[in-house]
Amino acid sequence: MTYESITVTPLTPTIGGEISGVDLTKPLSNQQVDELHAALADRLCIFFRDQPISHDDHKRFTNYFGGAHIAPSTAPWRVPGHDEVTIIHADKDSTFVAGEDWHTDMACDAEPPMGSVLYLHTVPPQGGDTLFSNMYAAYDALSDRMKAYLDGMTAMYDSIVGFGGKTPEGMKLPRSSHPVIRTHPVTGRKAIYANRGYTTYIEGVPAAESRAVLDFLFQHVQHPMFQCRFTWRPNSIAFWDNRCSQHMAIWDYFPNTRSGFRIQVLGDKPV
Ligand code: SIN
Numbered sequence: 001m002t003y004e005s006i007t008v009t010p011l012t013p014t015i016g017g018e019i020s021g022v023d024l025t026k027p028l029s030n031q032q033v034d035e036l037h038a039a040l041a042d043r044l045c046i047f048f049r050d051q052p053i054s055h056d057d058h059k060r061f062t063n064y065f066g067g068a069h070i071a072p073s074t075a076p077w078r079v080p081g082h083d084e085v086t087i088i089h090a091d092k093d094s095t096f097v098a099g100e101d102w103h104t105d106m107a108c109d110a111e112p113p114m115g116s117v118l119y120l121h122t123v124p125p126q127g128g129d130t131l132f133s134n135m136y137a138a139y140d141a142l143s144d145r146m147k148a149y150l151d152g153m154t155a156m157y158d159s160i161v162g163f164g165g166k167t168p169e170g171m172k173l174p175r176s177s178h179p180v181i182r183t184h185p186v187t188g189r190k191a192i193y194a195n196r197g198y199t200t201y202i203e204g205v206p207a208a209e210s211r212a213v214l215d216f217l218f219q220h221v222q223h224p225m226f227q228c229r230f231t232w233r234p235n236s237i238a239f240w241d242n243r244c245s246q247h248m249a250i251w252d253y254f255p256n257t258r259s260g261f262r263i264q265v266l267g268d269k270p271v
Contacts, residue, residue, distance in 0.1 A: 001042050005031040008039045008046070015134040015245065016228035017043030024051045024061050024237065033064045040065075040115070041186055045132045045228070045240035045247075052235045053119055055082045055261065062117050062263045069113035069264040071106045073159055073174060079261065086262045088118060092255035099249040102133065102222055103197025104242040105264055108159040108174040114267030117239045120260035123232040124253035130230050132240060132247045135191035137226045139181060151190075153180040153205075155214075157198040177203060180217075182270040184243050191244040192221055193270055221246055232258075242267065 001008065008017040017039055022032055039046050053061070059082070062068055068084035079085040090097045099105075106112045118130075139147070158175035160167060167173050180202060182193040194202075196218040202210040230238055240247055 001038060003035045003039070005029060006035045006039065008043065010043065011047075011228040011230070014137050014226055014228070015044050015132055016047065016230065017045075018047045018049070020049070022048065024048060024053050025057050027060065028064065036064070040239065040241055044134055044136075044245045045230075045238060047230055047239075048237040049233060050235055051119070051237050052121070053237070055079060055085050058117065058119055058261060058263055059084055062265050065115060066266040069106070069109075069111075069266045071109060071113070071264060073106070073108075084263050086264075087259075088120070088262050089257075089259045090251065090254070091257040091259070094254070097249055097251045099197070099247065100251055101196050102218065102246045102248045103195045104135075104193065104246050106242075107157040107178065107193070107195060107198040108176055110176050111269050112178075112267050113242055113264035115239060115241050115265040116262055117237060117265065118260060118262045119235075119237045120232050120258065121234055122257055122259040123234055123236075124256035124258050127250065127253035127256075128232055128258040129250050130232070130238060130247055131250065132228050132230065132245050133221055133223075133226045135193070135221065135226075135244050135246060136184075136187075136189045138192045138221045138223070139190050141220070141223070141226075147181075150181050150213075153202055154178065155180050155194055155202045156200045158200045159198065161196075161198055161200060175200075178270045182243065185268065185271075187244070189244070192217060194218075195221070195246050243270070
């Protein structure tokens with residue numbers, strides 16, 4: 001890829017790119033927006049440093065990619081007056097953090113977000129990295145026999161997994177049927193979509209077979225060959241494509257504080 005209005009420095013050959021040459025506290029030019037779309041398609045997750053953005057800056061940035069996806073299940077963590085913005089926070093009083101296992105965001109929704117834009121203003125002295133894994137590479141690494149077996153299969157994606165398998169009283173948890181392997185609407189490439197954070201069973205096969213195949217896939221997608229690891233600094237931003245990557249947040253910094261805001265970007269029904 002060649003870029004004229006931004007600079008993209010790859011993190012690994014497979015995934016991740018650090019972007020420089022943009023100031024996200026200000027509106028971007030059309031060329032910058034086009035090149036960021038290209039960088040996201042090429043690198044799957046892109047990172048920015050030294051961007052002390054406001055909620056309005058954060059929303060303007062996501063609008064360049066289609067606007068905000070407001071997931072019903074984020075209601076308890078929304079910023080008052082900014083429904084699009086979810087608080088991502090952990091400190092000495094936390095008993096759990098968001099996204100501690102491999103997943104792609106809100107796969108339980110009928111139309112999951114295409115991406116997520118996470119801004120952290122406060123980070124621990126060490127730790128709190130986020131891992132990202134390339135689901136095209138994970139799909140490409142399967143045998144042709146396994147690809148043929150999985151293509152066309154669907155699975156249940158259920159937010160109950162994040163609640164430890166129990167529906168909290170008074171809540172109706174979202175769940176949706178989606179493909180196990182999805183085709184990216186922009187690149188046309190196939191990617192593994194089944195993920196440990198949401199996928200409960202493959203439809204149309206015996207339970208034991210579904211369990212064995214999912215366990216294989218969950219293990220397979222976390223191979224280090226497919227990954228990059230992003231180390232946060234204050235005022236960093238990560239923007240990842242949920243349609244072709246999975247990620248997990250590492251909570252190795254207790255009792256320190258890690259804090260910021262996330263907006264998810266509108267997507268469509270996986271096919
Ligand atoms: C998430 O899964 O959206 C949170 C990721 C993180 O906190 O690094």
